[in-house]
Each structure stands twice: as structure tokens, then as C-alpha cells.
Amino acid sequence: xxxxxxxxxxxxxxxxxxxxxxxxxxxxxxxxxxxxxxxxxxxxxxxxxxxxxxxxxxxxxxxxxxxxxxxxxxxxxxxxxxxxxxxxxxxxxxxxxxxxxxxxxxxxxxxxxxxxxxxxxxxxxxxxxxxxxxxxxxxxxxxxxxxxxxxxxxxxxxxxxxxxxxxxxxxxxxxxxxxxxxxxxxxxxxxxxxxxxxxxxxxxxxxxxxxxxxxxxxxxxxxxxxxxxxxxxxxxxxxxxxxxxxxxxxxxxxxxxxxxxxxxxxxxxxxxxxxxxxxxxxxxxxxxxxxxx
Amino acid sequence: xxxxxxxxxxxxxxxxxxxxxxxxxxxxxxxxxxxxxxxxxxxxxxxxxxxxxxxxxxxxxxxxxxxxxxxxxxxxxxxxxxxxxxxxxxxxxxxxxxxxxxxxxxxxxxxxxxxxxxxxxxxxxxxxxxxxxxxxxxxxxxxxxxxxxxxxxxxxxxxxxxxxxxxxxxxxxxxxxxxxxxxxxxxxxxxxxxxxxxxxxxxxxxxxxxxxxxxxxxxxxxxxxxxxxxxxxxxxxxxxxxxxxxxxxxxxxxxxxxxxxxxxxxxxxxxxxxxxxxxxxxxx
Numbered sequence: 001x002x003x004x005x006x007x008x009x010x011x012x013x014x015x016x017x018x019x020x021x022x023x024x025x026x027x028x029x030x031x032x033x034x035x036x037x038x039x040x041x042x043x044x045x046x047x048x049x050x051x052x053x054x055x056x057x058x059x060x061x062x063x064x065x066x067x068x069x070x071x072x073x074x075x076x077x078x079x080x081x082x083x084x085x086x087x088x089x090x091x092x093x094x095x096x097x098x099x100x101x102x103x104x105x106x107x108x109x110x111x112x113x114x115x116x117x118x119x120x121x122x123x124x125x126x127x128x129x130x131x132x133x134x135x136x137x138x139x140x141x142x143x144x145x146x147x148x149x150x151x152x153x154x155x156x157x158x159x160x161x162x163x164x165x166x167x168x169x170x171x172x173x174x175x176x177x178x179x180x181x182x183x184x185x186x187x188x189x190x191x192x193x194x195x196x197x198x199x200x201x202x203x204x205x206x207x208x209x210x211x212x213x214x215x216x217x218x219x220x221x222x223x224x225x226x227x228x229x230x231x232x233x234x235x236x237x238x239x240x241x242x243x244x245x246x247x248x249x250x251x252x253x254x255x256x257x258x259x260x261x262x263x264x265x266x267x268x269x270x271x272x273x274x275x276x277x278x279x280x281x282x283x284x285x286x287x288x289x290x291x292x293x
Numbered sequence: 294x295x296x297x298x299x300x301x302x303x304x305x306x307x308x309x310x311x312x313x314x315x316x317x318x319x320x321x322x323x324x325x326x327x328x329x330x331x332x333x334x335x336x337x338x339x340x341x342x343x344x345x346x347x348x349x350x351x352x353x354x355x356x357x358x359x360x361x362x363x364x365x366x367x368x369x370x371x372x373x374x375x376x377x378x379x380x381x382x383x384x385x386x387x388x389x390x391x392x393x394x395x396x397x398x399x400x401x402x403x404x405x406x407x408x409x410x411x412x413x414x415x416x417x418x419x420x421x422x423x424x425x426x427x428x429x430x431x432x433x434x435x436x437x438x439x440x441x442x443x444x445x446x447x448x449x450x451x452x453x454x455x456x457x458x459x460x461x462x463x464x465x466x467x468x469x470x471x472x473x474x475x476x477x478x479x480x481x482x483x484x485x486x487x488x489x490x491x492x493x494x495x496x497x498x499x500x501x502x503x504x505x506x507x508x509x510x511x512x513x514x515x516x517x518x519x520x521x522x523x524x525x526x527x528x529x530x531x532x533x534x535x536x537x538x539x540x541x542x543x544x545x546x547x548x549x550x551x552x553x554x555x556x557x558x559x560x561x562x563x564x565x566x567x568x569x570x571x572x573x574x575x576x577x
Contacts, residue, residue, distance in 0.1 A: 003467060010469045014384055017376035018394045021443070024436060025397040028404060028412045035415055090311030098305050099312070107312060109565075114319050116490075116561050118497025120526040121326070121550050124533045128543070129325055155318055162315070188301035209403070216405025218500040219526075223534055243407045243500070250414070250504050267411040271404065278403035282396070 032268040039064070039261035048265060052231050054245065056259040064262045066269060068231045072146070072239030075232050076221060077214045079150025080157055084214075085207050087154075088161030089196070092203075095162070096169035097191050115159030119219040126152045126224030138236045144226035147235040152220045157210035164209060168202025169195055201284050208281035212274045218243040242270045323554075330551030333544045339552070342512050347532070348542055352549055357514050358427075358522035359556070362506070363496045365431025365518075366438055370495075371488055373435075374442025378484070381443070382450040383472055402440035406500040409437045413505040428518040430506030434495045441494065445487020449480045482571045486564045493560035497553060499526040509535075525553045 040048070043064045051065030091111075095104055126148050134151075135143030172195050180190040196203065226238025227248065240248075246263050253260045341351030377394075385391040413433030423429040453476050461471030499507075508521035509531060515522040532546035533539065 007467050007469055011384055014376055014380035017373060018380040018385065019390075020373065021377055021394050021401065021439070022397045024439065025401050025404075027416070028401075028408065031412055031415050032408070035411075087311045087314055090308050091315055094308035094312045098308050107316075110316060110319055113558070113561070114315065116493060116497075116557055117322060118494075118499075118526055118553055118557060120497070120499045120529050121322075121554060124529055124546065124550050125322060125325060127533055128547075129321070158315065158318075186297050186301045188304040189297070192304070212403045216403070216407070218405065218407040219530060223530065243405060246407050246411065247500060247503055250411075255419075264411060264415075267408050271408050274403055274405055274408075275400060278400050282399060 029271065032264060032271055036261060036265035036268040039258055039265045042258045043262060043265075048262075054229055056249070056253075056262060062259070064258075064265075066242065066266060068229065069240055069242050069245055069266070070269075072225070072232055073215055073241040073243070075146050075235070075239060076149040076153060076225060076241060077211060079146060079235060080153035080214045081207065081211055083150060083154035084157045084161055084210060088158050088207070088210070089165055089203060091158075091162045092165035092169055093191055093196070095166050097187070097195070111159050111162050114155070115163075119156060119217060120223070122152050122155060123220040123223030126220060131224065134236075140236055142226075144224055144238055145236050146225060146232055146239045149221045149225035149239065149241075150235065152224055153214040153217055156217055156220060157214045160213055161206050161210040164206030165199070165203045168199040168206065171202065172198045201287060205281040205285040208277055208284070212277040212281070215277065216243060216270065216274050218247050222247050242266055246270075326547060326551050326554055329544070330547035330549075333548030334551060338545075338548055343510065346538075347510060347536065347545075348538060352523075352525070352528060352545075352552065354511055354514055355523040355525045355528040355549070356552065356556075358507075359496055359525040361427055361515060361522060362431050362434060362502065362524060363492055365427060366434040366495050367488070367492055369432060369435030370438040370442045370491065374439055374488065374491075375446050375484055377439075377443045378446030378450055379472065382447050383468070383476070398440045398443055402444070404437075406437060406498055407503075409433055410501040410504055412436070413501060418505055424519060425504065425506045425521055426519045427506055427515055427522050430502040430522070430524075433501045433505045434498060437498070437501055438491045438495045441491035442488050445491065446480075446484040448487065449483025450476065452483060453479045482567055486568045486571070489560055489564040489567070493557045493564070496560065497526055497557050499524075499530055502527060525549060525556065529553060 048064055048066060050067060051063065052068040052071075053063045053065050054069060056062045056064060095107060095111075099107055127144070130148050130151055131143035133143065134145065134148050135141065138147075176194050176198055177190050180194040181187070185193065221241045222244040225241065225244065227240040227244055228238035229240055230237075232239045246266055249259070250263050253263060338351045339356065340353050342353060344350030377398075381391065381394065385394070410433065413429055413436075417423045417429035417432050418425055423432075457475045457479065458471050461475040462468070466474070502524055506521055507524045507527040511521060511523050529546060529549045532542050532549055536542050
């Protein structure tokens with residue numbers, strides 16, 4: 001009887017431990033909402049979302065518009081995806097189709113190592129390495145702009161895209177390839193016309209996860225994009241992202257001021273955007289799994 | 294027929310090129326930080342305090358700070374991560390709650406690190422009144438590491454054959470006894486591997502500790518859980534963007550970057566070594 005009680009208690013403790021994860025996610029969401037709400041006593045939601053001027057420290061009239069930052073985040077993320085998606089899918093296809101098992105044993109750790117490099121190191125190399133390079137090509141003063149940020153974010157998103165796309169490619173049933181090869185298609189045609197389309201939802205999901213990482217990345221964009229508070233017009237304009245704004249301003253802001261709450265509202269916007277992207281990736285992936293079953 | 298072969302050769306060449314790009318990126322990162330960083334790394338650099346407004350001296354407090362905060366992260370993330378993994382893999386039935394837990398884990402791992410920082414500021418720094426300190430930063434990082442630890446631990450549990458559990462149950466052991474004696478001993482090394490990889494990522498993170506405890510400059514070591522600390526990644530950020538003489542301290546920044554990379558890779562490498570030994574033991 002005591003034994004059964006003990007078992008029940010242990011089971012219960014593990015269950016609580018599991019619930020903790022839900023509590024953590026809900027807790028983050030609720031705390032962000034609670035802390036962001038006071039900001040909207042003074043800021044109209046339409047001003048927050050649809051105006052481009054973010055100047056909380058202005059004496060005359062502080063303004064809180066996140067549109068320019070949103071554009072900055074989107075610009076840098078799109079640039080990163082333009083670079084990372086083709087290279088990422090190409091590398092995944094190489095690992096899944098072309099590489100011999102021995103090469104794969106070496107190549108896979110290369111991708112893992114790339115994933116392990118701290119973002120602040122990537123940002124640092126963006127300042128000292130990519131920046132001067134960009135500056136020389138486009139004749140700008142220091143090369144700290146959206147393009148630089150895109151290149152760095154691409155490097156950060158690549159490992160996610162590669163490893164998950166490779167998993168998706170490997171999950172395609174062998175019979176698909178055999179059928180294609182038996183019909184006289186070359187290996188290349190099989191990869192392009194059979195395997196990638198069959199794995200497409202997994203590949204798209206991996207790209208969306210990479211996108212989520214790029215949107216939420218802070219240190220690299222903080223260090224390498226120049227952080228100018230203006231609407232960007234091209235890739236060689238300096239931009240400031242949502243994440244960088246929080247990182248720059250939260251340290252200097254007075255606790256309990258509208259500015260303080262507004263920064264949490266920015267955080268909430270960021271949370272909602274990445275949550276949607278991740279959820280979409282999840283839905284795409286599961287739809288695919290059900291189809292195969 | 295010829296055209297088809299040429300197409301295949303060119304196509305595979307393109308794929309090889311993609312892989313080559315990845316290898317080149319990694320080589321450039323390593324080459325640049327090693328060649329330019331190795332000059333500033335010396336015994337003094339690793340063991341001395343920063344001097345003269347951080348233009349000279351070493352990074353000892355930053356190394357210590359990163360070590361201490363990683364220990365707190367581990368203390369929090371390892372038991373909670375393993376517990377949640379045990380629940381999901383051993384106890385949980387496929388119910389709505391279980392699916393919700395899994396969904397939460399996937400989404401937690403996608404929450405931006407700066408948002409964890411905001412959460413840490415509200416919950417640990419202000420609500421729990423820890424202040425900006427080691428404990429707040431460690432708790433924030435621990436929470437961030439949790440989804441990675443859970444995923445890795447569950448993977449390790451899945452690899453333990455079902456027969457091990459059934460053997461114990463058939464002999465009359467209770468569920469927990471079978472987990473403790475027949476599952477965990479085989480799963481723990483695998484769990485550790487994944488956990489160390491997660492901790493290595495946490496050690497390199499900057500955004501979550503920006504406002505929860507990391508100090509710009511502190512010429513002494515943290516005295517308790519409630520003191521601020523210097524951390525390697527934050528120090529690198531300061532040295533490369535916030536310092537008053539950025540070009541003068543560039544060699545020190547390179548040195549810090551190199552030490553940080555080496556630290557993270559030492560952790561990754563030890564995880565790989567554990568995994569390697571684990572495989573060997575399994576084969577025997």
C-alpha cells in the first residue's frame with residue numbers, strides 16, 4: 001500500500017515537472033502582456049503599430065512607432081533567407097544524396113560546429129571582417145548595414161535549415177527514388193523532381209524555423225547593422241531591428257516609465273511574431289506527417 | 294542522353310559548392326579568430342584582472358563569471374529537463390495535456406533570447422527581488438536551456454530498449470523502480486551529452502544576461518549569488534562596440550573571442566567524447 005502511494009507521488013511529481021513547461025511558456029506570454037499593457041494607456045495601438053518614428057526620449061513629444069524597426073527586422077530576415085535557403089537546401093541535398101558515408105561523418109560535425117558558435121562572436125566578426133568587405137564593395141563608410149546583418153543571420157540560420165532539411169530528405173521512402181530511377185531518371189532528376197518535392201513540407205518547415213531564429217537574433221544585428229532609427233530603403237542602409245532596440249534601450253530606461261512599458265510591448269510583438277512563425281512551421285510539418293501515414 | 298549526364302554533373306557540382314561554402318565560412322571564422330586572437334592570449338590574459346579602463350590586463354573575472362553562471366544554469370536545467378523528459382517518455386499517455394507540453398517545448402525553444410531576458414527582468418530581478426545578479430542571470434539562462442535539455446534527454450530515453458523496462462516489471466518491480474534501475478543508468482550518459490551541448494550554447498549567450506546580471510566592468514570576483522558578474526560574451530560585446538578606445542582594444546577583443554570559442558568547443562568536444570564512449574560501451 002505504501003509502495004503504491006510512493007509510486008503515485010513520484011508519478012505526480014513528474015507530471016508537475018511536465019506542466020512546468022506549459023507554465024513557463026504561458027508565464028512568459030502573460031508577463032509580457034501584463035508589463036506591456038500600461039504602455040497603451042499613453043500610446044494608441046495604431047500609433048504603435050503603424051507609425052515609423054521611435055523617439056521615446058523626445059522632450060516635445062515622445063513617439064512610439066515600431067514600423068521602421070519592423071521593416072528593419074523584415075529586411076534583414078528576408079536578406080538572410082535569400083542567402084541561407086538556397087545554400088542550406090543545397091547542402092542538405094549534398095549530405096543526403098551526394099556525400100559518401102565517410103565524407104558525411106566529417107561534414108555533419110562541421111554543420112554542428114557552425115551551430116555552436118556564439119552569436120556575439122559572429123557579430124564581432126561582422127564588425128571586423130564582413131563590415132570592411134561590404135564597405136569596400138558598396139563604397140559606404142563602415143559597412144554596418146542591413147546587408148552585413150543579413151549575411152551574418154544567414155550564417156546563424158544555416159545549421160537549422162541544413163540539419164532539418166536533411167532529416168526531411170532522409171525521411172522520403174526509398175521506394176519513391178527506386179521508382180524514379182527505374183523509370184530511367186538520372187540521380188539528379190530524382191533529387192530535383194522526386195525527393196525535394198516529397199520532402200518539401202519538411203524543408204519549408206526548416207526554413208521557417210531558420211526564419212524564426214533570424215527574427216529573434218539579438219547580438220549579431222545589434223553589433224553589425226548600424227542601428228539607425230530610420231525607415232530603411234535598401235540593403236546598404238543601416239537598420240535597427242526590434243531585438244536591437246530592446247537591447248540598446250532597456251539598460252538606460254527608468255523603471256515604470258512609459259518607455260519601459262513600451263519596450264516590453266516591443267518584446268510582446270517579437271514574441272507574437274516568432275510564435276506565429278514557429279506554429280506555422282509546426283502545422284506544416286504535421287500535415288506532412290499525416291499525409292505520409 | 295549526354296545532356297542528361299551533363300545536367301547531373303553540373304547539378305551535383307552545385308550541391309558540392311553549397312557544402313564548400315559552409316566549410317569556407319567555418320574556416321574563415323576559425324582562421325581569423327585564431328590568427329588575430331592568439332597574440333593576446335597569455336597566462337596573464339587568462340588570470341589577471343582588467344586594468345586601465347580595460348585597455349590592458351586580463352579577462353579572469355569574465356571567465357569566472359561565465360563559469361559560475363553556467364553552473365547555476367546547469368543546476369536548474371539538468372534536473373528539471375531530465376524530469377520532464379522522464380515524464381514524457383515513461384509516464385505520459387497520448388493525451389491533450391501531453392500534446393500541449395510538447396507544443397510548449399517546441400515553442401519555448403523558438404522564443405527569442407532577448408525575450409527570455411525581458412522575462413528574467415520582470416520575474417527574477419523585480420518580482421522575486423533577486424536584483425541584477427548571478428542568480429537572476431542563471432535562472433534566466435536555465436529556463437532558456439530547458440527545452441534543449443528536455444529534447445536531448447528524451448532522445449536518450451527513447452534509445453533504451455523496451456525489453457529493459459519489461460524485464461524489471463516482469464520481476465515485480467514498480468514503475469519507478471524499473472526506471473531507476475533499468476532505464477536511467479543507460480540513459481544518463483546520453484542525457485548528459487545533450488545537456489552539455491545546451492549548456493555550451495547558454496554559456497555563449499549574451500542577450501538574456503544583458504539586464505539580469507552581467508556587469509560592464511568589475512575589478513573583483515562575484516562574492517555571492519546576489520552580486521553582479523562579468524561574462525565572456527558580454528565582455529566581447531563591450532570590447533567591440535561600447536569601449537571608449539575600440540581600435541586600441543581590438544587585440545583584446547580578438548583574444549576574448551578566441552577564449553570564448555575555445556570554451557564553447559571544449560564543452561562541445563567533451564559532449565562528443567561522452568557520446569563516443571557511450572557507443573563503444575553499447576557495442577560491447
